[in-house]
Amino acid sequence: MKTKFQINAERLTEIFLETIKIDSLSGNEKPLANYICAFLSSYKDININEDNSYKYSNSNTGNLIIKVGNGGKVVMLSHMDTARPTKGVQPIVNTEKITSDGNTVLGVDNRVGVSVLLYTLEKHLSNGGGKNFTVAFTTCEETTLLGSKNIELDKKITKGFIFDSAFRPGSFINNACGAMSFEVEINGKASHSGISPEKGINSIKIASDAISNLQTGRIDDETTINFGKIVGGSAVNVVPEKTVIIGEVRSFDLDKIKTELEKIKKSFEKAANNFGGSIIFKSSWDFHPYQLNEFSDVYKTVVAVLTKAGLQPDAKISLGGSDANSLNGNGIPSVNLGIGAQNPHANDEFVLIEDLIKAAEIAHNLVEMEG
Structure with missing residues (x-):
């Protein structure tokens, strides 16, 4: 009779505690x-390839791609960076x-994922291996997703x-929004604000006129707009010649993103024309949206893996981006799993x-069922 697989909680925790002490922004x-x-x-x-x-x-490093067997x-993927420093972290177990002492982040995002996948590799290889799968550790997930956007995976990878998800094990994100960032450069005309303000174009x-005529924040149940940064002017006695605004539009619907971007552009063009100025408008994709239905192969695999772990599969939507957006954008159907x-x-x-422990069990099940 086959022995039930068991997670060594002490060893898994040990790996997690080792990884959080490594400051890796x-x-x-x-x-x-x-x-x-x-x-x-x-082993x-x-x-192992960078x-x-x-x-x-x-x-200062590429993504790490680890092929077990023929790959x-x-x-299975986790990002190596944290959004905030873990230097000096004092974990309380x-x-x-497991928490920190409250003076720093603990580093759960995403050292939970990193430690789970390292444990999975260690356990599998220590027991003789035999399965074929790939594990990847990516860079810059917290800032640009440029690690996973440019990841060099084998062409035969299909799922x-x-x-990486903050949801607890059992939940998974099968529907995530996309985001486009935009930058508006507003050009006016400098002049002395006391002697000849009428000669200037502020x-x-x-910028303020354009923004005041736009809806911001939550536009509908699947779309948001944010003006996140504004830089303008040079001195209190100079009519500001140049202002730059940076923001983003998020939605699950590609057409809605494009529509809202066009509204933003037209509002700034109109305001600039009214005051005699001009604008330069730029936009680019931060990450594309993805949606995987219950009939897709990767969705079915997730349900089977979670069920085998004794969990109730719970599909979620997210207005946040992750490496799953990048992989889906690169043609690899992917989901973001809840790891708590x-x-x-x-x-x-x-x-x-x-x-x-459950996250490690999920990883083990993936190896056993898909490796």
């Missing part, structure tokens, strides 16, 4: 990449959960499973021990 993932390579250095039947994504992401058709005034990395980016981040 976006663009500086090299320390964690070095740790991962050293962690796996004694055979694997190939891809060329650093040329585009500006990270298989499935990739009790029987139920991706991202271990670029900040143009709760309250991400805050000093009260935590992970429940039972969620850490």
Whole structure:
């Protein structure tokens, strides 16, 4: 009779506690990449490769691509960067959960995913291997997604499973929004604000007029607009000649994103014309939306894997982006799995021990069923 697979919670926790002590912000993932390579250095039947994504992401390392056996058709993925420093983190471990002492983030996003996948590799390879699958550790997820956007995976990879969602195990994101960022450069005319203000064209005034005629925040149940940064003017006694505004539009609907961007552009053009100024408008995709229905192969696989782990599969939507957006955008159907990395980016981040274990069980099931 086949023995039921068991997760070694003590070893899994140990790996997690080791990884959180490595400070590895976006663009500086090299320390964690070095740790991962050293962690796996004694194992055979694997190939570790650093891809060329650093040329585009500006990270000090590329993504790490680990092929077990021939690499298989499935990739499990986690990002190496954290949004805030974990330097000096003091973890507090009790029987139920792991937290920091409150002075720093714990690093759950995404050292939970990293430790789960390292444990999975260690467990599988220590037991003789035999399966074929790929594990990837990406860069710059917290800032630009440029690591996963430029990831160099084998062409035979057909499904991706991202271990990164703050939802608890059992939940998975099968429907995520896309986002386009925009930059508006407003050009007016400088003049002395006291002696000859009428000779100037106030670029900040143009910007404020344009924004006041636009709906911002939540546009509808699937679309948001945010003006996130504004820089303008040079001195209090000079009519501001130039102002730059940066923002984003998010939606699950591609057409809605394009429509809202066009509204924004026209509002700024109209305001500039009214005051005698001009604008330069630029936009680009941060990440594309994705939607995977219940009939897709990757959706069916997730349901089977979660059910085998004794969990109730729960499909979720998200107005946030992740490496799953990048993989789907690159033609690899992928979902973002709940791993219980709760309250991400805050000093009260935590992970429940039972969620850490369940996330590892999910990874094990993927290897057994898809490897």
